[in-house]
Amino acid sequence: MTTQPTLHQVMVVQQTPSGGLVCERAGSSPRQRPPIRARLISDTTAAALGVTISASDPITALAKRLVRDGYDPELPMVIWKADKPWCRLERIGHPNQVRLKGGG
Numbered sequence: 001m002t003t004q005p006t007l008h009q010v011m012v013v014q015q016t017p018s019g020g021l022v023c024e025r026a027g028s029s030p031r032q033r034p035p036i037r038a039r040l041i042s043d044t045t046a047a048a049l050g051v052t053i054s055a056s057d058p059i060t061a062l063a064k065r066l067v068r069d070g071y072d073p074e075l076p077m078v079i080w081k082a083d084k085p086w087c088r089l090e091r092i093g094h095p096n097q098v099r100l101k102g103g104g
Contacts, residue, residue, distance in 0.1 A: 044056060
C-alpha cells in the first residue's frame with residue numbers, strides 16, 4: 001500500500017535563469033521563501049545570483065534585471081552592505097518599496 005505525500009512533503013525543484021536550482025515546498029508563496037541576498041559593492045554597483053549591475057541606482061537596476069531574467073517579481077531581496085543587512089526590497093517587482101535597515 002502506498003501513501004500519498006502530504007503538501008508539506010512535496011518539493012518543487014526549478015532551474016533558475018542562471019542555471020542554478022531552487023528547491024521549495026510546493027504551494028509556498030514567494031513571501032515564505034528566503035529572500036534573495038544581494039551585495040551593495042559600491043554606490044553604483046550591486047550583485048546577486050551571479051548578476052552584477054553598475055548603474056546610478058544599482059539596487060533598482062538589479063531588481064529589474066532579475067525580474068527580466070525570469071525571477072519571480074514577488075520575491076523579497078535583502079541588500080547587504082559590508083557585513084550587515086542594509087535594506088530590504090519587499091518585492092523585486094516593485095523596487096521602490098524599500099525598507100532601510102540602518103545608516104548608509
